[in-house]
Amino acid sequence: MNELVVFVLIYPLLFAVALQNRVGKENPYKVGITGIIMGILALVLLNNTLGKGEVIAYPVGGWGYLKGIVIAVDQLSLLLGGLIHFIGLITLLFSSKQFILKPHIFVSLVLLCIMGLNGMVLTADLFNLFVFLELASLVSYALVGYNKEAEGLEGAFKYVLMSFGGSMLVLWATALVYGISGSLNIVGAAEAVRQAPHFLQITIIVMYVSGFSVKAGLFPAHAWKADAYTAAPAPVGALLSGASSKVAIYALFRVLSVLFGWSMLSDMNLGVILATLGLGSIFIGHMLAFGQSRLKRLLTYSSIAHIGYIIIGLSVFNMLGTVGALFHMVNHGLLKAGLFYFAAVATENDEIGSLKGLFRRSPGLAISFVAMALGMAGVPPLNGFLSKWLIVMGAMEAGFYIHAAVIVIAGLMALFYYVPLVQIIFTPSDEKQVLVLERSQMCVIKTVVAISVVLFFIGNWVYPVFQEVASNLIYPDGYIDAILNLN
């Protein structure tokens, strides 16, 4: 069954190629959706073969972990993989009715993006990680500038420059690790890196942190995000902010936790620094989202703030915070994707003013928006509340009082820009024309709302799963052993 791992990695490539023939050009969305559903099935099968705390390590080509590339799957990678696939699926379902030029190219780009993100999640090889990171980034530039309008191209250009800086740092860090240990495998390099001089260790850590923080859009490398996501077509914004930035955070913490170990990281003050960056993200994101006139820009700033939540949750280095952060990745990815879809269908030209009177024109859409906005602000009974609660309690437990207080206050700051939006939506307008949505689009938005309500109520059953996932990140012994056992 372990060969399924390889299937998960390469199926998007197969489908992206298949999209270029006649059948693919005629039904691009159907082919793409079929591909993603197959990927989800593969993930489900993998999940079933994976026992509690087990790790599947698959040496590609049978080269062993020192020379060859190793793909390793545990619960954590499956969770992230599931998130990527789910958001990819609803993105394709949603945009299937959207007017996008040359849809077969669009769908194959989305598939390639999913492939890059998948690779980042599954690989246990540092250079491979860099390659997949670059693949995902390259495809993202193309997706951001997809409409070939001036604004999109500008956003894509800024994205390219910033992202290049980040990739460069990641590559340097990888080179340093290779120089120290002579291995590109995370596990193979870990021992030598842990005994390396302090100076080099810190340089590696800071390079990884800075490099991945660009991809995640963490303060102070956040600024490209607003231009890029605003200019991108709304489904692309959903995919990038829902999945792509989370995967960057995942990669950062996975690499650091295997290379250095959780306890060493928390001794290094890394937590304080990362949490402070998170604090900056929260303030910048929520404050700049206030008073925006364009919905997608507002949502982008809000997602910068939520990256701050996740980073704080992870950088307090305890169980509660980690579980909260991982849960928040899922919640935020889901709700933010839903809000981007809302922006695509409810506004004209992305102007917030055009939302006026939406409640009369489409009550279902308006109510969904209220629910999603409340979820983003962390108000019960929606899933956003639970993850926020966990992160705050984790931060309080670890003694990060100010950070916890800021996350709490951030809920209020989020309301400062969501409440005016709700008021605009409920203001009656002269326009009487009913807003008719495609059935699949409405269905996607309602599904997002339903899942976020359900996640609140089944939190009890979700919690142990997330606890297991978090222990995969905190105690990477199983991961290390599985790879060491290959030779």
Added chain:
Amino acid sequence: MVLSGGIILFICALGTLVIPKRFLSQYCLLTTAFIFVMHWFLPQQGQFSFEFFGFDLELYVYHPLRQLVASAFSFYALIFFIYVFGEQQSRWFYFLSMMHVAAALSFLFVNDSLSFFIFWELIAVSVVLLVLEQGYHSLISTYFYYQMTSAVLLFIGIGITYSVSNSLQLAVVPAAYPFVILAVCIKMAILPFHVWMLETYPKVPPTLAVLLSGYGTKVGVFSLWLLLPNLKFEVIGGIVAVVAILYAFKQHSIRRFLSFHIISQIGYMIAGIGSLSTTSVTGAMLHIVNHIIYKGLLFMIAGILLTKFGTDNMLEIRGAGRRSPLLFVSAIVAAASIAGMPPFNGYFSKTLLTQDLSSITYYLLTIATVGTAISFSKFIHYTFLAQEKQLQTDVSLPVTWQITLISLSFTCLILGIGPALFWQPTVLEFKPLLTSGFAVFAGITLFKWKFEAIHHIAVLITPETASVSKKIAFIYGKAVIRLRGFHTGNIQDYLLWFFASFVLIWICMFLWI
């Protein structure tokens, strides 16, 4: 396993989304009647707890005082659904008002801070959605911001308590006092945090005001008892009661006037709960019950007057008493109850809650009682007795309104005369105090004799509340504009920030170890 009525009501509330529309009002009536019967006649001992998200939640803990207040809450819900029986309301209205009642009811029985917080927020969120549903979208912002500020402060307090005691206990640790006290003050709408109340209660449709006046602030008072069981703050209650009365003197809009009287009555409850003696706390809880009844009655009267006369300015209505005797009598009953005139219900609970107070608080509350009598004399005088102005207005009341008025008036009387019939206070020695009766007569006399002077003094010594929230909003907006100035869209700047931060982090890491 014992389910509290609130949880059952949550499940019933989901029913309003599916059953046919013509049975909606009957359905709500029946379910709330069932919940009322359950709380009143079948109090369930024991508790209900389970593990949620790694925390132990206790959703139901029996305590006689919790059960007492829950009975009042469910009774008021029943009365409310009788009141709206004939009205055309949407399905969402019924759903959300059921949710509101259910959240308030569940709130009364919880014994851990996570579920406490969830219900605390749900109470506010359901109100916001109700106001939106009624089409008053411009009103939600002030209400929501204030309520969320309160929730935020409470959340911080709970977090501090958790980090110190490592448990989700309700009684907060001293380090969290400032946050929690501020949070509860906002929820109780005591001066100067009352702005949210003035922005909703007098402005929403009368039906909604009737619902909101029952629960919104009372949960705050109740949470004082749960969150701060070891803090003595009775004097604050006395001061709040007096100051709010001074503001009430100035009001001519009936619903604004009633809002200030809510704050004043909450002062009594704070004094009772803050005295930490069992008798006074019991008295304060009884006062919550009585307050829900008579304040609900008053808001119904205000709503009816507003519907019939098109205004709720008491100087413009004038002389409604001769047109509608029922309205007049129930207003008299309610006013006598709120002023604490024997033998109405306010008298009993006020006597009880003043049993163990320090003398200064006691005198403050006596002054407040005199003030209440004065200001309600004004209300009765202008609205019902003065020379008639609007002769042609039709004041005939529908049956449902008559039923609610009569039943609430009778409840006021019954709860005053025979509290022992319904609820046996076990630890109390009931010492009848006629002081409040005298205070009421003094108040009425003062109104007849020197009201003009009192009104002038009140206007002189009560400053208009400065809008701090607007100032904060202004500063916030300025900060946002300043921050936006940095984000020019210039890619060189962005790259510079990025590389500078890289170097800075590197230096920080290096120096700190």
